[in-house]
Amino acid sequence: MYPQTHFLFPFFISAILVKLNVLSWKLALASGIVGVLIDADHYVEHIIRAKTNKWSLKATWNNSAKLHRFYQRSFIHHREGFLVLTLLFIIVLFFSWQIALAKAIGYYSHLLLDYVHLKKKKYLQFKIGKFFVKESWFELGFDFFLVVGIVIIVLV
Numbered sequence: 001m002y003p004q005t006h007f008l009f010p011f012f013i014s015a016i017l018v019k020l021n022v023l024s025w026k027l028a029l030a031s032g033i034v035g036v037l038i039d040a041d042h043y044v045e046h047i048i049r050a051k052t053n054k055w056s057l058k059a060t061w062n063n064s065a066k067l068h069r070f071y072q073r074s075f076i077h078h079r080e081g082f083l084v085l086t087l088l089f090i091i092v093l094f095f096s097w098q099i100a101l102a103k104a105i106g107y108y109s110h111l112l113l114d115y116v117h118l119k120k121k122k123y124l125q126f127k128i129g130k131f132f133v134k135e136s137w138f139e140l141g142f143d144f145f146l147v148v149g150i151v152i153i154v155l156v
């Protein structure tokens with residue numbers, strides 16, 4: 001999934017919780033940012049594994065979006081990361097359950113989106129400058145649904 005989806009999904013969930021007076025808008029925004037930042041490990045893995053263009057964000061992006069020359073997910077996307085971050089959220093829980101909840105929504109929603117494999121048949125492919133984009137129509141539709149949902153939540 002692309003960064004905008006990793007932002008919109010936790011932000012959508014958190015926006016509902018804002019309306020239920022569980023979270024603040026600031027924490028809802030933080031949950032979306034956490035959702036995006038989980039994939040920062042792709043850049044770290046790229047620096048470690050790439051043979052050329054080690055520090056290139058473009059090369060990291062294109063490997064992730066199209067080329068798939070090597071696996072870019074680190075432990076944070078797997079069981080070890082799940083356990084470490086769950087422990088971290090439990091620790092944060094003692095200081096602020098709302099911060100723990102916002103960060104947990106960002107992280108777990110990210111894993112859910114990464115590991116739910118739906119059959120995606122049609123893709124939209126294009127380039128923005130030298131950055132490849134290959135996004136499924138399903139994901140675009142899901143993004144649209146989330147944006148509409150967020151607008152409705154904000155307006156209600």
Ligand SMILES: [Zn+2]
Binds near residue numbers: 039114
């Ligand atoms: Zn990911």
